[in-house]
Amino acid sequence: MARPLKQQSLDIPRRAIEVAIELLSEKDASSITMAEIANRIGCRGPALYNHFRNRNALLRAVHDEGFQRLYSHKLGLLTRHKNDALARLREGGEAYLIFAAENPALYRLMFFPPQIEEIDTQPFSADPAQKALTLLRNNVIEIQQMGYLPEQDSNDVAFTLWSTVHGAALLMAQQRTPDVGLNAELLAKNTVNTLMLLIEKTRST
Structure with missing residues (x-):
């Protein structure tokens, strides 16, 4: 029995997305090629194209990821x-800011994608983005039921x-915060803490 090719044991779609995210930290999205991605993950070009018809389709998958x-x-x-x-609201805000700080290239693609047909310029057109916004809205409804933001x-x-x-x-990513010496985690906590204090002041009695 013939031994399976190495690429047959790879999760090509998953690895392609991971490699594309890595490359985004090194270069602009427009400079990434399918050949480069295939080479990095150890598969042939046709195998990669079996999952993504072109680079733009792969970038859309990265965007949604x-x-x-x-x-x-x-x-x-x-x-x-x-x-x-x-x-939940507090930790969600902190986690969001830390995610953006730790994944600047991915975050940039999510909200400032290249002008390609596969990615809508409206970020919330993506299903996972809309779901995340819905979770936030539901969280808001819960705190309103507790008397906040009536x-x-x-x-x-x-x-x-x-x-x-x-x-x-965005300001953190560009190091345009009042105190550039603070790390991302502390900046996130300070920012969200201010928001939460403002929200807590709105509670009806």
Whole structure:
């Protein structure tokens, strides 16, 4: 019986996404080639094209993977803090900022993708991104039921919270924070703590 080819034992789609993320930290997305990715993961070009019809399709998969990781983390918080909506909101914000700081190239692709047909310029058109936003909105509804942010539209609040941490993430990535000496984790905690203090002040009595 013939021995299977090495590439037959590879999880080519998964490895291709991982390698593409690695390459994004080294070069612009437009400079990445399918041949380079195939070479790094140890498969032939045709095998890679069996899973992704072109580079743009692979970049779309990488884009969605970023949001899937965020969504998966939020699901974990839902399990860990099932009965504590405030703790879930706090940790979710901190984790978001740390994720952006630790994965700057992936984060950039998620929100500033190249102008290609496969990736919509609206980030929340991706299914995992929409799911992550829905989890945040549901979290907002829970704290509203506890008396916080009364009479505010939950969609508006969720978008505002996401926009705030997104803006902070971009400033952190560009080292344009008031104290550039602080590490990402401490900056994340300080930023989210300020947000949470403002939210806590809104609780109706």
